[in-house]
Amino acid sequence: MQGCPARPERCRTRAGRELLRLVKCLCHVSNSFSLAVDCSSWIMHQKLLKNAHYIELGSYQYWPVLVPRGIRLYTYEQIPLFLKDNPYITDGYRAYLPSRLCLKSLFILSNETVNIWSHLLGFLLFFSLGIYDMTAVLPSASASREDFVICSIYLFCFQVCMLCSVGYHVFCCHRSEKTSRRWMALDYAGISVGILGCYVSGVFYAFYCNNYWRQIYLITVLAMILTVFFAQIHPNYLSQQWQRLRLFIFCSVAGYGVVPTVHWVWLNGGVGESVVQDFVPRIIVMYLMAAVAFLFYISKVPERYFPGHLNYLGSSHQLWHIFVVLMLYWWHQSVMYVVQYRLNQPCPDHVENL
Numbered sequence: 001m002q003g004c005p006a007r008p009e010r011c012r013t014r015a016g017r018e019l020l021r022l023v024k025c026l027c028h029v030s031n032s033f034s035l036a037v038d039c040s041s042w043i044m045h046q047k048l049l050k051n052a053h054y055i056e057l058g059s060y061q062y063w064p065v066l067v068p069r070g071i072r073l074y075t076y077e078q079i080p081l082f083l084k085d086n087p088y089i090t091d092g093y094r095a096y097l098p099s100r101l102c103l104k105s106l107f108i109l110s111n112e113t114v115n116i117w118s119h120l121l122g123f124l125l126f127f128s129l130g131i132y133d134m135t136a137v138l139p140s141a142s143a144s145r146e147d148f149v150i151c152s153i154y155l156f157c158f159q160v161c162m163l164c165s166v167g168y169h170v171f172c173c174h175r176s177e178k179t180s181r182r183w184m185a186l187d188y189a190g191i192s193v194g195i196l197g198c199y200v201s202g203v204f205y206a207f208y209c210n211n212y213w214r215q216i217y218l219i220t221v222l223a224m225i226l227t228v229f230f231a232q233i234h235p236n237y238l239s240q241q242w243q244r245l246r247l248f249i250f251c252s253v254a255g256y257g258v259v260p261t262v263h264w265v266w267l268n269g270g271v272g273e274s275v276v277q278d279f280v281p282r283i284i285v286m287y288l289m290a291a292v293a294f295l296f297y298i299s300k301v302p303e304r305y306f307p308g309h310l311n312y313l314g315s316s317h318q319l320w321h322i323f324v325v326l327m328l329y330w331w332h333q334s335v336m337y338v339v340q341y342r343l344n345q346p347c348p349d350h351v352e353n354l
């Protein structure tokens with residue numbers, strides 16, 4: 001009989017076996033194919049209902065969420081020590097999961113859902129922009145091979161940054177602390193790669209007409225990022241004791257950009273020059289966005305003032321993620337603007353001869 005549930009004795013619980021026998025019996029009695037299909041869909045529906053949980057979304061109301069079998073959400077008190085980072089996020093934690101269920105949890109509502117999807121969509125954004133730039137924008141601007149290489153490098157860096165972050169937020173709830181820590185290290189490394197992408201493109205186009213300083217700054221930036229990598233593989237890097245050092249390294253790497261910027265302004269004749277007035281505001285906007293994002297990140301505002309109310313939506317880490325995507329997008333727009341400018345304007349003599 002097609003569609004009828006077979007072998008009720010395979011069912012693990014007694015109630016389940018009884019239920020399957022009853023359904024099978026009904027199917028046989030009816031001797032009708034359509035009823036058999038109905039039976040199957042009814043069983044499927046019952047299964048789904050069994051897996052439905054109601055979770056608290058902030059303090060508003062209870063939302064029904066279908067949670068795959070084997071995944072449940074925990075409160076802050078219930079999660080392992082290595083996941084305890086933000087006491088103001090009181091509920092909605094995934095924990096103790098094997099890799100397969102970590103991946104499956106992509107599709108449930110937890111306190112990491114917005115973190116995961118914001119950067120997954122960010123990855124798709126930079127991937128699409130990359131394809132569009134390579135196939136439409138650069139060819140139409142008669143870009144050189146060098147332009148293609150630099151644009152590919154920085155867009156690749158942005159995509160790596162997004163994917164490392166997605167990886168960490170998907171697998172941080174892994175049952176093995178070691179695996180979770182490895183993904184966290186990769187998340188930090190991804191941020192450095194994203195910053196490297198900004199520096200490579202910024203330095204390359206800012207010093208487009210000055211090969212000497214372009215090489216000096218590219219080498220310095222590469223050396224700095226490599227040093228950060230070596231710091232990151234140190235076993236103490238992710239420890240609580242090194243938290244201040246981590247902040248210092250991160251701020252130094254991001255703040256270093258002021259040096260080539262000031263130098264570039266000086267080389268181009270000071271703040272009165274039109275080329276400076278055209279580009280420096282873009283860098284200032286970038287730094288302002290980075291400062292706001294970083295303030296949210298370290299201060300744990302706004303959930304600090306509404307503990308337990310922003311578990312799923314509106315927490316500081318989600319704002320940080322959104323600001324990171326906005327910053328990288330802003331940088332992409334700025335770089336494409338500079339590419340067009342450089343391809344249309346020849347290098348001025350007084351800079352070329354420096």
Ligand SMILES: [Zn+2]
Binds near residue numbers: 115165317
């Ligand atoms: Zn993150």
